[in-house]
Amino acid sequence: MSRLRVNAFTLSIDGFGAGPDQDLKEPLGVGGEALHNWMFGTRTFRNMSGDDRGTTDTDDRFVARSFENVGAWIMGRNMFGPIRGEWPDESWKGWWGDNPPYHVPVFVLTHHPRDPIVMEGGTTFHFVTDGIHSALEKAKAAANGKDIRLGGGVATVRQYLREKLIDDMHLAISPMLLGSGENLFAGIDMLKLGYRCSEQVATPNATHFIIERA
Protein backbone atom coordinates (compact mmCIF):
# COMPACT_ATOMS: atom_id res chain seq x y z
CA MET A 1 0.00 0.00 0.00
CA SER A 2 1.22 3.40 -0.97
CA ARG A 3 1.51 5.59 2.14
CA LEU A 4 1.56 9.37 2.48
CA ARG A 5 4.65 10.15 4.56
CA VAL A 6 6.28 13.20 6.06
CA ASN A 7 10.00 12.79 6.73
CA ALA A 8 12.74 14.86 8.25
CA PHE A 9 10.29 17.61 9.09
CA THR A 10 11.98 19.78 11.67
CA LEU A 11 10.50 21.95 14.40
CA SER A 12 11.98 24.35 16.90
CA ILE A 13 11.37 23.73 20.61
CA ASP A 14 8.58 26.29 20.39
CA GLY A 15 6.89 24.43 17.55
CA PHE A 16 7.82 26.33 14.40
CA GLY A 17 8.63 24.49 11.18
CA ALA A 18 9.82 27.63 9.42
CA GLY A 19 10.77 31.14 10.42
CA PRO A 20 8.91 34.30 9.44
CA ASP A 21 9.43 36.31 6.23
CA GLN A 22 10.32 33.66 3.67
CA ASP A 23 11.96 35.14 0.57
CA LEU A 24 14.60 34.41 -2.03
CA LYS A 25 17.41 34.76 0.50
CA GLU A 26 15.62 32.91 3.30
CA PRO A 27 13.70 30.02 1.74
CA LEU A 28 12.84 28.69 5.21
CA GLY A 29 12.17 32.08 6.74
CA VAL A 30 14.41 33.99 9.12
CA GLY A 31 16.23 31.47 11.30
CA GLY A 32 14.54 28.55 9.57
CA GLU A 33 17.60 27.12 7.85
CA ALA A 34 19.38 26.51 11.17
CA LEU A 35 16.55 24.18 12.15
CA HIS A 36 18.07 21.67 9.76
CA ASN A 37 21.62 21.77 11.09
CA TRP A 38 21.23 18.16 12.24
CA MET A 39 20.88 17.21 8.59
CA PHE A 40 23.61 19.21 6.89
CA GLY A 41 26.50 17.14 8.20
CA THR A 42 25.07 13.77 7.22
CA ARG A 43 26.53 11.72 4.39
CA THR A 44 23.18 11.32 2.65
CA PHE A 45 22.67 15.07 2.58
CA ARG A 46 26.23 15.81 1.45
CA ASN A 47 26.10 13.13 -1.23
CA MET A 48 23.27 15.07 -2.84
CA SER A 49 25.79 17.75 -3.78
CA GLY A 50 28.49 15.27 -4.77
CA ASP A 51 30.40 15.30 -1.47
CA ASP A 52 31.50 11.83 -0.32
CA ARG A 53 32.08 12.78 3.31
CA GLY A 54 29.57 13.19 6.12
CA THR A 55 28.36 11.37 9.21
CA THR A 56 26.72 7.94 9.05
CA ASP A 57 25.03 8.00 12.44
CA THR A 58 21.40 8.07 13.53
CA ASP A 59 20.79 11.47 11.96
CA ASP A 60 22.07 10.13 8.65
CA ARG A 61 19.88 7.06 8.95
CA PHE A 62 16.80 9.30 9.21
CA VAL A 63 17.85 11.34 6.18
CA ALA A 64 18.55 8.19 4.16
CA ARG A 65 15.24 6.65 5.16
CA SER A 66 13.44 9.81 4.08
CA PHE A 67 14.37 9.10 0.45
CA GLU A 68 13.70 5.36 0.47
CA ASN A 69 10.74 3.93 -1.44
CA VAL A 70 9.45 7.36 -2.51
CA GLY A 71 7.56 7.23 -5.80
CA ALA A 72 6.24 10.81 -5.87
CA TRP A 73 6.36 14.03 -3.86
CA ILE A 74 3.74 16.59 -2.98
CA MET A 75 4.76 20.07 -1.89
CA GLY A 76 3.16 23.44 -1.36
CA ARG A 77 4.02 26.35 -3.51
CA ASN A 78 5.98 27.98 -0.68
CA MET A 79 8.36 25.06 -0.73
CA PHE A 80 8.71 25.28 -4.51
CA GLY A 81 9.64 28.94 -4.48
CA PRO A 82 9.19 32.44 -3.13
CA ILE A 83 6.86 33.66 -5.89
CA ARG A 84 3.28 34.43 -4.84
CA GLY A 85 0.26 35.04 -7.06
CA GLU A 86 0.36 34.56 -10.83
CA TRP A 87 3.51 33.06 -12.36
CA PRO A 88 5.18 36.07 -14.02
CA ASP A 89 6.95 33.79 -16.54
CA GLU A 90 8.37 30.28 -16.84
CA SER A 91 11.81 31.07 -15.45
CA TRP A 92 11.42 29.88 -11.83
CA LYS A 93 12.12 26.15 -11.66
CA GLY A 94 12.55 25.62 -7.93
CA TRP A 95 15.40 26.17 -5.51
CA TRP A 96 17.37 23.12 -6.53
CA GLY A 97 19.10 23.75 -9.88
CA ASP A 98 18.80 21.68 -13.05
CA ASN A 99 18.90 18.31 -11.30
CA PRO A 100 16.67 18.49 -8.22
CA PRO A 101 17.04 15.88 -5.47
CA TYR A 102 13.62 14.30 -6.09
CA HIS A 103 14.14 12.12 -9.19
CA VAL A 104 10.41 11.32 -9.32
CA PRO A 105 7.25 13.28 -10.20
CA VAL A 106 6.64 16.22 -7.84
CA PHE A 107 3.14 17.64 -7.46
CA VAL A 108 3.16 21.32 -6.51
CA LEU A 109 -0.03 22.75 -4.98
CA THR A 110 -0.90 26.16 -6.38
CA HIS A 111 -3.89 28.26 -7.34
CA HIS A 112 -2.18 29.28 -10.56
CA PRO A 113 -1.94 26.82 -13.45
CA ARG A 114 1.35 26.19 -15.16
CA ASP A 115 2.68 23.58 -17.59
CA PRO A 116 4.77 20.72 -16.19
CA ILE A 117 8.53 21.25 -16.03
CA VAL A 118 10.73 18.31 -16.93
CA MET A 119 14.04 18.57 -15.09
CA GLU A 120 17.18 16.45 -15.26
CA GLY A 121 17.47 13.25 -13.25
CA GLY A 122 13.84 12.14 -13.35
CA THR A 123 12.17 15.06 -11.57
CA THR A 124 9.09 16.54 -13.23
CA PHE A 125 7.20 19.34 -11.51
CA HIS A 126 3.43 19.11 -12.03
CA PHE A 127 1.24 22.00 -10.90
CA VAL A 128 -2.05 21.00 -9.28
CA THR A 129 -4.74 23.64 -8.99
CA ASP A 130 -7.70 21.57 -7.80
CA GLY A 131 -6.76 20.87 -4.21
CA ILE A 132 -4.96 18.52 -1.89
CA HIS A 133 -7.12 15.45 -2.51
CA SER A 134 -6.57 15.73 -6.23
CA ALA A 135 -2.83 16.12 -5.72
CA LEU A 136 -2.79 12.98 -3.60
CA GLU A 137 -4.69 10.99 -6.23
CA LYS A 138 -2.35 12.15 -8.95
CA ALA A 139 0.69 11.40 -6.81
CA LYS A 140 -0.61 7.92 -5.99
CA ALA A 141 -1.13 7.16 -9.65
CA ALA A 142 2.37 8.37 -10.43
CA ALA A 143 4.06 6.62 -7.50
CA ASN A 144 3.40 3.17 -8.91
CA GLY A 145 2.91 1.48 -5.55
CA LYS A 146 5.69 3.32 -3.77
CA ASP A 147 5.07 5.90 -1.05
CA ILE A 148 4.28 9.56 -1.53
CA ARG A 149 6.42 11.95 0.42
CA LEU A 150 4.81 15.17 1.53
CA GLY A 151 7.39 17.95 1.73
CA GLY A 152 6.35 21.31 3.10
CA GLY A 153 5.74 23.97 3.88
CA VAL A 154 4.07 23.92 7.23
CA ALA A 155 0.72 25.06 5.83
CA THR A 156 0.64 22.16 3.40
CA VAL A 157 1.38 19.57 6.08
CA ARG A 158 -1.33 21.12 8.26
CA GLN A 159 -3.89 20.78 5.46
CA TYR A 160 -3.14 17.09 4.99
CA LEU A 161 -3.09 16.46 8.75
CA ARG A 162 -6.53 17.98 9.23
CA GLU A 163 -7.89 15.64 6.57
CA LYS A 164 -6.21 12.63 8.26
CA LEU A 165 -4.45 11.84 5.00
CA ILE A 166 -0.95 11.48 6.43
CA ASP A 167 -0.07 7.91 7.43
CA ASP A 168 3.15 8.61 9.29
CA MET A 169 5.54 11.41 10.09
CA HIS A 170 9.13 11.62 11.12
CA LEU A 171 9.53 14.85 13.03
CA ALA A 172 12.77 16.21 14.41
CA ILE A 173 13.00 18.83 17.13
CA SER A 174 16.11 20.97 16.97
CA PRO A 175 17.58 22.49 20.12
CA MET A 176 16.67 26.07 19.27
CA LEU A 177 13.88 28.58 19.67
CA LEU A 178 12.45 30.45 16.67
CA GLY A 179 10.09 32.78 18.50
CA SER A 180 7.78 33.23 15.54
CA GLY A 181 7.07 31.68 12.18
CA GLU A 182 4.85 28.84 11.06
CA ASN A 183 3.61 26.62 13.88
CA LEU A 184 2.85 23.04 12.89
CA PHE A 185 0.36 22.00 15.57
CA ALA A 186 -1.46 25.22 16.52
CA GLY A 187 -5.18 24.50 16.53
CA ILE A 188 -4.69 20.89 15.42
CA ASP A 189 -5.70 18.16 17.87
CA MET A 190 -3.36 15.34 16.91
CA LEU A 191 -4.92 12.86 19.34
CA LYS A 192 -8.43 13.45 18.02
CA LEU A 193 -7.10 12.95 14.51
CA GLY A 194 -5.83 9.55 15.61
CA TYR A 195 -2.09 10.15 15.77
CA ARG A 196 0.28 8.69 18.36
CA CYS A 197 4.02 8.93 18.92
CA SER A 198 5.49 5.46 18.52
CA GLU A 199 9.23 6.11 18.74
CA GLN A 200 11.78 8.60 20.04
CA VAL A 201 15.45 8.54 19.11
CA ALA A 202 17.70 11.40 20.16
CA THR A 203 21.11 12.45 18.95
CA PRO A 204 23.25 15.37 20.13
CA ASN A 205 21.80 17.38 17.24
CA ALA A 206 18.09 16.70 17.36
CA THR A 207 15.39 14.48 18.77
CA HIS A 208 13.56 12.34 16.26
CA PHE A 209 9.96 11.24 16.70
CA ILE A 210 7.88 8.81 14.69
CA ILE A 211 4.20 9.70 14.66
CA GLU A 212 1.64 7.33 13.19
CA ARG A 213 -2.08 7.09 12.72
CA ALA A 214 -3.53 4.35 14.90
Added chain:
Amino acid sequence: MSRLRVNAFTLSIDGFGAGPDQDLKEPLGVGGEALHNWMFGTRTFRNMSGDDRGTTDTDDRFVARSFENVGAWIMGRNMFGPIRGEWPDESWKGWWGDNPPYHVPVFVLTHHPRDPIVMEGGTTFHFVTDGIHSALEKAKAAANGKDIRLGGGVATVRQYLREKLIDDMHLAISPMLLGSGENLFAGIDMLKLGYRCSEQVATPNATHFIIERA
Protein backbone atom coordinates in the same frame (compact mmCIF):
# COMPACT_ATOMS: atom_id res chain seq x y z
CA MET B 1 22.07 36.58 43.02
CA SER B 2 18.74 34.91 43.56
CA ARG B 3 17.39 33.62 40.23
CA LEU B 4 13.86 32.78 39.18
CA ARG B 5 14.05 29.26 37.74
CA VAL B 6 11.71 26.81 36.08
CA ASN B 7 12.82 23.18 36.37
CA ALA B 8 11.59 19.85 35.13
CA PHE B 9 8.77 21.51 33.24
CA THR B 10 7.53 18.97 30.74
CA LEU B 11 5.85 19.46 27.38
CA SER B 12 4.34 17.10 24.86
CA ILE B 13 5.67 17.10 21.30
CA ASP B 14 2.75 19.33 20.37
CA GLY B 15 3.64 21.86 23.06
CA PHE B 16 1.24 21.18 25.92
CA GLY B 17 2.39 21.38 29.54
CA ALA B 18 -0.86 19.94 30.88
CA GLY B 19 -3.86 18.18 29.46
CA PRO B 20 -7.41 19.52 29.36
CA ASP B 21 -10.01 19.25 32.17
CA GLN B 22 -7.91 19.39 35.32
CA ASP B 23 -9.80 18.09 38.36
CA LEU B 24 -9.28 16.17 41.57
CA LYS B 25 -8.62 12.92 39.72
CA GLU B 26 -6.47 14.47 37.01
CA PRO B 27 -4.33 17.20 38.63
CA LEU B 28 -2.39 17.61 35.38
CA GLY B 29 -5.39 17.33 33.12
CA VAL B 30 -6.36 14.35 30.99
CA GLY B 31 -3.16 12.69 29.81
CA GLY B 32 -1.01 15.19 31.64
CA GLU B 33 0.44 12.86 34.25
CA ALA B 34 2.04 10.62 31.62
CA LEU B 35 4.08 13.63 30.48
CA HIS B 36 6.17 13.11 33.58
CA ASN B 37 6.92 9.41 33.10
CA TRP B 38 10.60 10.29 32.61
CA MET B 39 10.64 11.51 36.21
CA PHE B 40 8.73 8.81 38.08
CA GLY B 41 11.45 6.18 37.89
CA THR B 42 14.26 8.40 39.14
CA ARG B 43 15.80 7.93 42.57
CA THR B 44 15.26 11.56 43.55
CA PHE B 45 11.57 11.34 42.78
CA ARG B 46 11.13 7.98 44.51
CA ASN B 47 13.07 9.15 47.56
CA MET B 48 10.41 11.80 48.07
CA SER B 49 8.00 9.03 49.03
CA GLY B 50 10.56 7.12 51.07
CA ASP B 51 11.60 4.65 48.37
CA ASP B 52 15.35 4.05 48.19
CA ARG B 53 15.37 2.61 44.69
CA GLY B 54 15.25 4.40 41.34
CA THR B 55 17.52 5.35 38.47
CA THR B 56 20.52 7.62 38.90
CA ASP B 57 20.99 8.59 35.27
CA THR B 58 20.63 11.86 33.38
CA ASP B 59 16.92 12.06 34.10
CA ASP B 60 17.63 11.74 37.80
CA ARG B 61 20.31 14.39 37.61
CA PHE B 62 17.76 16.85 36.22
CA VAL B 63 15.26 16.02 38.96
CA ALA B 64 17.92 16.35 41.65
CA ARG B 65 19.12 19.65 40.25
CA SER B 66 15.56 20.96 40.26
CA PHE B 67 15.55 20.89 44.07
CA GLU B 68 19.07 22.28 44.63
CA ASN B 69 19.54 25.76 46.06
CA VAL B 70 15.82 26.52 46.12
CA GLY B 71 14.89 29.00 48.86
CA ALA B 72 11.25 29.56 47.93
CA TRP B 73 8.63 28.44 45.41
CA ILE B 74 5.98 30.30 43.47
CA MET B 75 3.04 28.43 41.99
CA GLY B 76 -0.31 29.22 40.47
CA ARG B 77 -3.48 28.20 42.15
CA ASN B 78 -4.09 25.48 39.54
CA MET B 79 -0.95 23.75 40.72
CA PHE B 80 -1.98 24.09 44.35
CA GLY B 81 -5.35 22.47 43.82
CA PRO B 82 -8.48 21.97 41.74
CA ILE B 83 -10.62 24.52 43.60
CA ARG B 84 -11.64 27.62 41.63
CA GLY B 85 -13.22 30.81 42.95
CA GLU B 86 -13.58 31.54 46.67
CA TRP B 87 -12.06 29.07 49.13
CA PRO B 88 -15.08 27.20 50.50
CA ASP B 89 -13.22 26.41 53.76
CA GLU B 90 -9.71 25.79 55.05
CA SER B 91 -9.64 22.06 54.36
CA TRP B 92 -7.71 21.95 51.06
CA LYS B 93 -3.97 22.00 51.78
CA GLY B 94 -2.52 20.99 48.43
CA TRP B 95 -2.05 17.67 46.66
CA TRP B 96 0.94 16.55 48.67
CA GLY B 97 -0.20 15.41 52.12
CA ASP B 98 1.01 16.71 55.50
CA ASN B 99 4.67 16.94 54.51
CA PRO B 100 4.87 18.47 51.02
CA PRO B 101 8.09 18.10 49.01
CA TYR B 102 8.94 21.82 49.14
CA HIS B 103 10.39 22.34 52.63
CA VAL B 104 10.56 26.11 52.05
CA PRO B 105 8.01 28.93 51.79
CA VAL B 106 5.65 28.49 48.84
CA PHE B 107 3.84 31.52 47.40
CA VAL B 108 0.53 30.60 45.78
CA LEU B 109 -0.97 33.09 43.30
CA THR B 110 -4.70 33.54 43.78
CA HIS B 111 -7.40 36.18 43.60
CA HIS B 112 -8.86 34.94 46.88
CA PRO B 113 -7.13 35.74 50.18
CA ARG B 114 -6.44 33.02 52.67
CA ASP B 115 -4.28 32.71 55.80
CA PRO B 116 -0.91 31.00 55.49
CA ILE B 117 -0.82 27.24 56.10
CA VAL B 118 2.13 25.87 58.03
CA MET B 119 2.80 22.28 56.99
CA GLU B 120 5.27 19.71 58.28
CA GLY B 121 8.85 19.69 57.04
CA GLY B 122 9.34 23.41 56.54
CA THR B 123 6.72 24.10 53.89
CA THR B 124 4.46 27.10 54.48
CA PHE B 125 1.87 28.05 51.86
CA HIS B 126 1.41 31.81 51.54
CA PHE B 127 -1.43 33.14 49.41
CA VAL B 128 -0.58 36.18 47.30
CA THR B 129 -3.45 38.22 45.90
CA ASP B 130 -1.63 41.24 44.48
CA GLY B 131 0.02 39.78 41.43
CA ILE B 132 3.08 38.07 40.07
CA HIS B 133 5.56 40.88 40.77
CA SER B 134 4.51 40.99 44.40
CA ALA B 135 4.81 37.22 44.69
CA LEU B 136 8.33 37.41 43.28
CA GLU B 137 9.34 40.12 45.74
CA LYS B 138 7.96 38.14 48.66
CA ALA B 139 9.63 34.96 47.45
CA LYS B 140 12.96 36.75 47.03
CA ALA B 141 12.77 38.09 50.55
CA ALA B 142 11.95 34.62 51.87
CA ALA B 143 14.57 32.78 49.79
CA ASN B 144 17.45 34.37 51.66
CA GLY B 145 19.78 34.53 48.68
CA LYS B 146 18.85 31.17 47.26
CA ASP B 147 16.89 30.75 44.03
CA ILE B 148 13.15 30.89 43.57
CA ARG B 149 11.63 27.99 41.73
CA LEU B 150 8.55 28.70 39.69
CA GLY B 151 6.32 25.63 39.55
CA GLY B 152 3.26 25.71 37.34
CA GLY B 153 0.78 25.60 35.91
CA VAL B 154 1.35 26.62 32.37
CA ALA B 155 -0.58 29.89 32.72
CA THR B 156 1.64 30.99 35.59
CA VAL B 157 4.86 30.27 33.70
CA ARG B 158 3.46 32.17 30.70
CA GLN B 159 2.77 35.22 32.85
CA TYR B 160 6.32 35.31 34.20
CA LEU B 161 7.80 34.67 30.73
CA ARG B 162 5.94 37.60 29.20
CA GLU B 163 7.37 39.85 31.90
CA LYS B 164 10.90 38.53 31.24
CA LEU B 165 11.16 37.60 34.89
CA ILE B 166 12.36 34.03 34.41
CA ASP B 167 16.15 33.68 34.36
CA ASP B 168 16.40 30.11 33.17
CA MET B 169 14.26 27.12 32.40
CA HIS B 170 14.83 23.42 32.21
CA LEU B 171 12.21 22.04 29.83
CA ALA B 172 11.71 18.39 28.99
CA ILE B 173 9.86 17.15 25.94
CA SER B 174 8.21 13.76 26.39
CA PRO B 175 7.67 11.45 23.42
CA MET B 176 3.91 11.79 23.35
CA LEU B 177 1.16 13.92 21.85
CA LEU B 178 -1.53 15.50 24.02
CA GLY B 179 -3.70 16.98 21.28
CA SER B 180 -5.16 19.68 23.50
CA GLY B 181 -4.54 21.30 26.85
CA GLU B 182 -2.39 24.20 27.95
CA ASN B 183 0.20 25.29 25.41
CA LEU B 184 3.31 26.90 26.86
CA PHE B 185 4.56 28.98 23.94
CA ALA B 186 1.40 29.93 22.00
CA GLY B 187 1.55 33.65 21.29
CA ILE B 188 4.83 34.09 23.14
CA ASP B 189 7.87 35.11 21.10
CA MET B 190 10.71 33.60 23.10
CA LEU B 191 13.42 35.12 20.89
CA LYS B 192 12.02 38.63 21.25
CA LEU B 193 11.90 38.12 25.01
CA GLY B 194 15.61 37.37 24.91
CA TYR B 195 15.62 33.60 25.47
CA ARG B 196 17.98 31.11 23.83
CA CYS B 197 18.43 27.36 24.09
CA SER B 198 21.89 26.71 25.48
CA GLU B 199 21.88 22.95 26.00
CA GLN B 200 20.16 19.77 24.87
CA VAL B 201 20.56 16.41 26.62
CA ALA B 202 18.41 13.49 25.57
CA THR B 203 17.62 10.23 27.29
CA PRO B 204 15.41 7.38 26.09
CA ASN B 205 12.59 8.93 28.15
CA ALA B 206 12.71 12.63 27.31
CA THR B 207 14.77 15.37 25.77
CA HIS B 208 15.98 18.04 28.16
CA PHE B 209 16.58 21.63 27.12
CA ILE B 210 18.15 24.48 29.04
CA ILE B 211 16.74 27.87 28.06
CA GLU B 212 18.30 31.07 29.34
CA ARG B 213 17.88 34.78 28.97
CA ALA B 214 20.81 36.26 27.09
